Amino acid sequence: MAISDVKEYAHLTEEDVEAIGRELDAIRRDVEESRGERDARYVRNTIRLQRGLEIGGRVVLLGSRKRPLWLLGTTMLSLSKIIENMELGHNVMHGQWDWMNDPEVHSANWEWDNADPSAHWKVTHNHHHHKYTNILGMDDDVGYGVLRVTRDQRWKPYYLGNVAYNAILASLFQYGIAIQLLELGKVLQGRDDREKTKALSKEVLAKIGKQNLRDYVVYPALTGKAWKSTIKANATANFVRNLWTNAVIFCGHFPDGAEKFTKQDIETETHAEWYLRRCWARRTFRAARSWTS
Numbered sequence: 001m002a003i004s005d006v007k008e009y010a011h012l013t014e015e016d017v018e019a020i021g022r023e024l025d026a027i028r029r030d031v032e033e034s035r036g037e038r039d040a041r042y043v044r045n046t047i048r049l050q051r052g053l054e055i056g057g058r059v060v061l062l063g064s065r066k067r068p069l070w071l072l073g074t075t076m077l078s079l080s081k082i083i084e085n086m087e088l089g090h091n092v093m094h095g096q097w098d099w100m101n102d103p104e105v106h107s108a109n110w111e112w113d114n115a116d117p118s119a120h121w122k123v124t125h126n127h128h129h130h131k132y133t134n135i136l137g138m139d140d141d142v143g144y145g146v147l148r149v150t151r152d153q154r155w156k157p158y159y160l161g162n163v164a165y166n167a168i169l170a171s172l173f174q175y176g177i178a179i180q181l182l183e184l185g186k187v188l189q190g191r192d193d194r195e196k197t198k199a200l201s202k203e204v205l206a207k208i209g210k211q212n213l214r215d216y217v218v219y220p221a222l223t224g225k226a227w228k229s230t231i232k233a234n235a236t237a238n239f240v241r242n243l244w245t246n247a248v249i250f251c252g253h254f255p256d257g258a259e260k261f262t263k264q265d266i267e268t269e270t271h272a273e274w275y276l277r278r279c280w281a282r283r284t285f286r287a288a289r290s291w292t293s
Contacts, residue, residue, distance in 0.1 A: 017270070020276065021270070022272075024275050035099055040102075043097055046087055053076045054077065054080035054081075057072075057074070057075075057076030057077035057237075058073070058219060058222075060073035061074075061219075061223055061226065061229075061233050062222075062223050065229050070232075070233055073233055074233040077234065077237035078237040081237055082245070084113045085112060085113065086245060088110075088112070089114065093107050093112070094126060107122070114174050114211070115174040115208045115211050116178040116204075117203050117206075120178070124140060124180045124181050128141075129141045130278075132266075133278050133282070134258065134260045134281035134282075135266060136150075136260060136261070136263070137263055144169065145184070146165050146166075147159075147165055147166055147169070149260075150254075166250075169246065170246035170247070172242060173243075173245055173246045174238070174241070174242055174245075178204050178207065178208060215238065251283070261281070
């Protein structure tokens with residue numbers, strides 16, 4: 001649906017909508033001008049926290065054959081992965097901290113703890129998702145090519161398995177994100193640029209191989225006789241992180257009330273209307289003291 005069809009905005013004139021756009025631009029300028037040492041201190045402290053949890057978790061897992069230490073190490077590692085993905089990786093790769101001119105937290109340099117190469121994510125998320133939020137056929141986050149999350153998607157018997165598909169997707173979420181840019185639907189239909197697909201596939205496989213080598217070979221080997229329990233701890237931490245990110249993303253983008261749009265809806269869309277569409281394509285939810293970004 002177009003912004004003009006949303007009842008809360010249907011009464012607004014074009015001048016009203018453009019005025020809202022100017023107000024939001026002003027808010028953005030105010031925020032950009034207010035950034036300073038307090039913000040820089042926050043991201044640096046968050047990095048220290050995340051790395052402390054990861055290193056501490058790895059050390060604790062040296063004794064992972066003991067159940068209490070396995071639980072503690074796994075919890076620390078799970079928290080580390082959640083913070084790295086949702087509060088650091090997500091925001092850094094958005095360019096949120098580029099203003100600091102610090103190579104460590106610059107969007108061009110950050111490679112996150114995830115099977116999806118950062119360069120791929122910045123295309124599927126920063127461009128496809130945020131520019132074309134919840135537009136069918138343009139934003140691949142609408143169902144990830146697997147799920148039916150809106151009545152605007154044509155129903156097929158295949159979608160009877162939605163619950164099972166989402167359970168699998170949530171469990172393996174980092175891999176679902178990793179193959180997103182490959183657009184396997186087009187590949188299966190023979191509508192892709194085969195050379196480009198091969199190049200992108202090599203990059204995905206290389207990143208997956210690097211992640212798995214680290215989590216399931218190198219770190220377990222460093223724990224000696226505890227290698228089996230360390231593998232289980234790493235797999236559990238990845239699983240917890242996958243469930244967390246899946247839940248946060250789905251709660252923010254697909255609950256009742258988060259509107260979906262079509263390509264025709266944005267043919268004459270103005271900058272101000274883009275702001276309003278973005279507001280209606282998402283939902284904000286409250287969580288207890290946690291990182292939801």
